[in-house]
Amino acid sequence: MALAAKGLVLVFVLATVWDVDAAGAVFDRVRAWIEGTLDWFYVLAVCASVFTCLFLVCSRFGRIRLGDEASSPEFRTSSWLAMLFSAGVGIGLLFFSIAEPIFYFDNSHAAGYPNNPGADLAGAVLLDERRAVHAMRVAYFHWGIHGWAVYVVVGLCLAYFGFRKKLPLTPRSALYPLIGERIYGPIGDLVDLLAVFGGVFGIATSLGLGASQMATGLDVLLGVDPGLVTQVALIAAISLAATLSAVSGVSRGIRILSEWNIGLSVLLLGCFLFLGPFTWLVEFLATSLGEYLWRVVPMGLWIADDPGHAAWQNAWTIFYWGWWISWAPFVGTFIARISRGRTLREFILGVMVVPTGLALLWIGVFGGNAIHLELNAPGGVGTAGIIELVRGANYEAALYATIDRMSDISWLAWAMSAVATLLLATWFITSSDSGTLVITTLLSMGDPHPPRRFRIVWGLGVGVVAAVLLLADGLQALQTAAMAAALPVGVVLLFMIAGLLRSLARDP
Template sequence: MEKVTRVFYISAVVAILFIIWGIIPDDVLPNGNLSDVTTAIQAFIVDRFGWFYLLTTTGFLIFSLYLIFSKYGKIKLGKPTDKPEYSYITWFAMLFSAGMGIGLVFWGAAEPLSHFHSPPFGEGGTDETAKIALRYSFFHWGLHPWAVYATIALALAYFKFRKQSPGVVSAILEPVLGDRVKGPLGTLIDFIVVFATVFGVATSLGFGAIQISGGLSYVFGFEKTITLQFVIIAIVTVLYLISAMTGLNKGIKYLSNTNIVLAIALMLFMLFAGPTNFIMEIFTSTFGSYIQNLPGMSFRMTPFHPDNAWLSNWTIFYWAWWIAWAPFVGTFIARVSRGRTIREFVSGVLLVPTIFGAIWFAVLGGSAINLEFFQGVDLASLLDSPNYGEEIILFAVLEHFPLGTLMSILAILLISTFFITSADSATFVLGMQTTGGSLYPPNIVKLVWGILQSGAAAILLWQGGLNALQTASIIVAFPFAIIMILIVVSLIKSFKEEARQFDLKRKK
């Protein structure tokens, strides 16, 4: 059995204490309950450090693009003779399922519709706002998040497979921090990684539970309650733990491929059963607008309108969410990317999911906007409804398509399989990070993490639904963003040293 490190025990104890803190009634801790404390911390971070999230995330994108065209692009993630373990299709399916999953289904129709009525600037409900709504959806799910994932995944794969370092984040920082990564500092870094993973994934699991319960409520008339969400989390927890025990090449691989098939089936159905010409035209014009406006959007702040909550509620939340997810997604992508060159790896991780995501938002978001703009369907009232919210917009859109109920069932199934693969992949990653980087963590470790991350999701939902989930993401992302900046420095130092060694050998 692989050695369980002290990071496991420290992280598990802290996660359990966090869950206990969330269970304590408000009247016992009137000024120190979980919801109030985390909300205060989040408000401080967003108010003072929103610019930090924008600059760091854009910096990771610039770094990733540089690597594609640099002389380092030929370096292989592994030994010179290593071949990729998975085909392109399977590789893409696995990284995509881990990297986006539930979020794409949750926000696919809801986010463009929300921006259409409450845009980042300008008047809502106009044809110009429709273009802005989709452009910002492309922006939030496009190159920036995948650059965050690519940066840490590249570092983990490079140090693990080429340098034979342990597959933990602290080992990546040895070129910067030296032997200190083997002591308490390394333990602290790996603890932050595990903590960010638990609550980044808990956010996604919470979104999944909310949307599955919303779909069951909207389509089948179930009463939408926190109890129903807890039952959903419990059922899916059992399913993903079964999947996690079967290993990477069985459970996760097959479920990831299933996800892609279901997602593409739903997307193609909506494309061809819906306003096909409108969707393709708005995709084409919006994608061009996204590329054209990318620099301006990347650095957009509102210093003269400090009370503008749109930026913190959307862009800053997303950048924090992607950073919180990065250790989980990065570790998983690294694990399945041995044998690819840096150029091949970064190009694939950046471009393929960005293009697919753009088509996805054009189809789902374009269908929602088309219903409002041309057919007079009032979807916006559902966004502000006390009984419903963003989670049922997809089902409300599908209601206006042929075979709407069948497609809604397919959507619920898709959310469920994404839920399982995200949590399944996360238990593997948490197991790997708490057993010194083992590529085959013990089942008992994965079992503990599976239960704890579901517990964290349930507590966050109970404490405040979506707001509590978003708050947790922004808080845990902050320290990890600093670690990621050090990772970039460490990678550059290592690449330069490898290039220097290569030049010395060539001169001999």
């Protein structure tokens, strides 16, 4: 299976490098087909994950322990939560935390479709606080419980079958109640191969986004050209660092970097919270979070039929669901690997509530600051310059533009930009190293300590895929790769849910 996985990735890389323009055209066609044909499937897979989590956490199955009855957690709770957050969110949250709310707040239709169909349908068409609340509601939706539920389901399946049923720590094991010993044959190999394929491209998407934003940060800090050469060089350097971290294992490199991430994140979040309009932010957070919780169910079930609304949903919601699903084998295997000894209820609540709450707080504070700057711009609403960057699809620069406008003290703005760039680097490393460990675990039939040569090959290989996608078509290619990889993984996800529920019903 390892050779088949390498072969698939190698064919993709060579085909893309051979003709970059043709590869970009293929990516465009693939994305158009997925958006026009299978948007309902992505919504179904994510909603099925949410309902499965809600059912399990409220059922008698919540007491079941992921392992032997006498087992205890391997990591203390603080380290466990730090690794969950770093592996599950990382680069993407910092990339989109300002650009996305600002995009939904805008009303220009600069992308060729409505910026926020929900706000428009509710009559919130002016750039005011009412539209701002609608903008944050959508951002929370894309980073809230729906995405994390996908991670929970995959991680729970792997941990349950791996630690309690003593099967390999790979997705094939979740199908044991459905196909029995055939999981050790071609069907099982195919399931794990699809998980590896999805994981590689899901991780590569995040690495590409992180490299483009880090390059922008180096331009702000040091005047370095943020072009493709710099981005590819960053991917190469950090992929090397991530490979070294993966070789050192979970208990050393990955755990230490994850805890370092949390420290830097708290520092940057504190700067945004206390240097910004603190009282306004608290009120805005309460209002927007309440709006999200009130509307979360109909938002999750909505499938657009109007062409303009469908274009928006495909560009944002369907891309996000595809990204979460493609990441699920990676994050699910990783959180299963670090969750031995916890109960099902503790696992579900820990993974869904704590990282989700931190992600929503992050988006509310970062996005809220940017929206407040636009609402109170000296030249009038919408003239602070952040909206203009987002209209031009310069999402990477929105973070640094917000930092620049938050303080009149130049050295403080520079220091905050430096912390943001450093945080991108450490998140870059933890996403890549934990992803490398997961891929090699899957290819080693669930061995939690895969051979070091596997970690080296795949650690560098994921970086190569990210670089190739950037060269092919930038952000568009990254998004298409994540959505396409999610399609087969989503099918496997539904079978995993069926296998888990069937096995739990028989668990003594």
